[in-house]
Amino acid sequence: MLLEIEGLSSHYGRIQALTDVSVSVDEGELVALVGANGAGKTTLLRCLSGLQPVSGGRVLFDGQDITSASPQKRVRLGISQVPEGRQVFGPLSVEDNLRLGTVRRRGKDVSRDLDRMYTRFPVLREKRKQPAGTLSGGQQQMLALCRALMSQPRVLLLDEPSMGLAPLLTGEIFDSIEILKEQGTTIFLVEQNAFAALGIASRGYVLDTGSVVLTDTGADLLRNERVKSAYLGI
Amino acid sequence: MPPAFVEFLQFLLSGITSGAIYALVGLGFALIYNASHVINFAQGEFVMLGGMLTWALMSAGLDLPLAIGAAVALTVLAGLALEKLAIEPARDADVVTLIIITIGAGIFLRGVVSVTLGKDFHPLPSFSGDDPISVLGATIMPQSLWVLGVSALVVIALQLFFRYTLLGKSILATSYNRDAARLMGVNVGFVLLLSFGLSAMLGAMAGILIAPITATNFEVGIILGLKGFAAAILGGLGNGLGAIVGGLLLGIIESLGAGYISSDYKDAMAFVVILGVLFFMPSGLFGRRRTERV
Numbered sequence: 001m002l003l004e005i006e007g008l009s010s011h012y013g014r015i016q017a018l019t020d021v022s023v024s025v026d027e028g029e030l031v032a033l034v035g036a037n038g039a040g041k042t043t044l045l046r047c048l049s050g051l052q053p054v055s056g057g058r059v060l061f062d063g064q065d066i067t068s069a070s071p072q073k074r075v076r077l078g079i080s081q082v083p084e085g086r087q088v089f090g091p092l093s094v095e096d097n098l099r100l101g102t103v104r105r106r107g108k109d110v111s112r113d114l115d116r117m118y119t120r121f122p123v124l125r126e127k128r129k130q131p132a133g134t135l136s137g138g139q140q141q142m143l144a145l146c147r148a149l150m151s152q153p154r155v156l157l158l159d160e161p162s163m164g165l166a167p168l169l170t171g172e173i174f175d176s177i178e179i180l181k182e183q184g185t186t187i188f189l190v191e192q193n194a195f196a197a198l199g200i201a202s203r204g205y206v207l208d209t210g211s212v213v214l215t216d217t218g219a220d221l222l223r224n225e226r227v228k229s230a231y232l233g234i
Numbered sequence: 235m236p237p238a239f240v241e242f243l244q245f246l247l248s249g250i251t252s253g254a255i256y257a258l259v260g261l262g263f264a265l266i267y268n269a270s271h272v273i274n275f276a277q278g279e280f281v282m283l284g285g286m287l288t289w290a291l292m293s294a295g296l297d298l299p300l301a302i303g304a305a306v307a308l309t310v311l312a313g314l315a316l317e318k319l320a321i322e323p324a325r326d327a328d329v330v331t332l333i334i335i336t337i338g339a340g341i342f343l344r345g346v347v348s349v350t351l352g353k354d355f356h357p358l359p360s361f362s363g364d365d366p367i368s369v370l371g372a373t374i375m376p377q378s379l380w381v382l383g384v385s386a387l388v389v390i391a392l393q394l395f396f397r398y399t400l401l402g403k404s405i406l407a408t409s410y411n412r413d414a415a416r417l418m419g420v421n422v423g424f425v426l427l428l429s430f431g432l433s434a435m436l437g438a439m440a441g442i443l444i445a446p447i448t449a450t451n452f453e454v455g456i457i458l459g460l461k462g463f464a465a466a467i468l469g470g471l472g473n474g475l476g477a478i479v480g481g482l483l484l485g486i487i488e489s490l491g492a493g494y495i496s497s498d499y500k501d502a503m504a505f506v507v508i509l510g511v512l513f514f515m516p517s518g519l520f521g522r523r524r525t526e527r528v
């Protein structure tokens with residue numbers, strides 16, 4: 001397994017946000033974790049990137065225990081996150097945002113990767129000199145995705161990439177995620193939009209108030225009665 | 235030239251000279267504020283250390299350029315030590331606590347200098363003589379040209395650093411969105427350390443440049459720190475360009491106020507500016523515009 005989360009717990013003060021969460025992601029897989037608002041999805045990803053303290057359990061990356069590693073070390077090892085709400089650096093240019101993705105890279109041949117990002121999303125090339133804050137929500141999501149890819153990650157963590165986007169744009173973003181997966185990128189996708197996420201995932205987990213309550217293949221979770229009634233509104 | 239114009243030009247030149255100093259000190263405030271949202275009230279002590287250490291090293295026999303270099307280096311060390319020993323151990327504390335720590339550090343530095351180097355005023359020699367230069371009938375001292383020239387170079391160098399280096403952009407990114415910067419792999423602890431080092435350097439240079447004009451003692455940092463702070467908030471706290479414009483404006487307001495109204499109120503201008511900004515435009519002249527979309 002590339003990424004293994006074993007019995008992870010995390011607290012905000014005295015409030016427990018995650019309880020004994022175990023999730024694994026294998027090389028080349030696209031794994032989805034779905035759950036309602038407030039289930040603890042963002043907390044889990046913040047734990048994985050080292051922004052949120054862990055109160056129990058461990059995180060293994062490629063066999064190495066990184067439970068208490070610094071955020072910069074995790075980026076260097078190959079963990080890259082697209083945070084909830086995109087969080088691009090608004091006053092900095094689109095290109096500067098992309099370059100910031102390379103802070104921990106060893107090989108510094110950045111221009112080739114910039115070019116690849118611009119080819120993937122031509123609108124970013126067009127607006128590369130503009131402040132990132134002037135982009136539309138969908139464009140910012142593309143930028144945040146490319147910024148994370150610039151670090152040449154071994155696993156990509158995505159926190160609700162569809163949040164706040166119109167359905168058409170959501171479809172576009174999910175298409176790009178699927179393409180990434182087909183190109184061999186390992187992806188851990190966290191979503192409230194269970195339908196879209198489980199549709200492209202090979203395996204899925206359901207998180208409910210901080211605990212994993214179900215896990216199965218993406219297709220079977222989509223057919224699961226509990227998932228249907230609780231998360232798909234069917 | 236009509237005498238009224240010459241007089242005005244004279245006030246303006248002297249205002250721009252002090253304004254450049256305030257700008258450097260204000261930039262120091264902005265750098266640390268950006269990296270941590272801490273207002274470093276020990277900023278003025280960096281100014282004092284720069285002047286006092288240069289004087290002390292010259293008294294010990296070093297010549298001026300060497301003394302200046304060593305004084306800047308020592309002040310930078312003091313800034314790094316302040317961050318490492320006082321700010322970093324308390325980094326989980328709230329911002330108000332950190333600000334109080336900087337006030338304490340300022341008192342400590344003043345105390346150490348007054349005990350070891352005394353309380354007297356000491357002038358530094360002008361860098362290149364004291365023959366006034368005539369400008370359209372008004373006069374300017376060579377030291378003022380040093381102040382303006384070095385300040386301009388420092389501002390340009392900083393600008394290049396922030397615009398063209400990944401490290402500079404990492405500092406900006408940290409100030410805009412700390413968590414997102416950490417997700418990029420930016421070591422925000424190092425960014426904070428660096429910002430204290432850079433601020434100390436700016437402060438020390440300001441203190442050394444002005445010392446030949448106004449002399450230095452262990453307490454000069456109080457009033458210069460205050461004026462730098464006024465410059466920083468006038469420009470919009472955390473805005474580098476704002477701090478520069480704010481510093482120059484404050485210097486000119488002071489000088490014109492002292493010249494045309496009364497020099498009794500010269501130092502009060504900084505307070506008036508601070509209060510005026512806080513009342514009428516809390517985000518300053520160049521307050522950070524929100525460009526992020528939510």
Ligand SMILES: Nc1ncnc2c1ncn2[C@@H]1O[C@H](COP(=O)(O)OP(=O)(O)O)[C@@H](O)[C@H]1O
Binds near residue numbers: 017038
């Ligand atoms: N900064 C915080 N302080 C206190 N509680 C928080 C904080 N962030 C999140 N929580 C709580 O932790 C729980 C999980 O939140 P979160 O991880 O954001 O969920 P999700 O991303 O699934 O919507 C929620 O109950 C939320 O209220």
Ligand SMILES: [Mg+2]
Binds near residue numbers: 038041084160
């Ligand atoms: Mg969330």
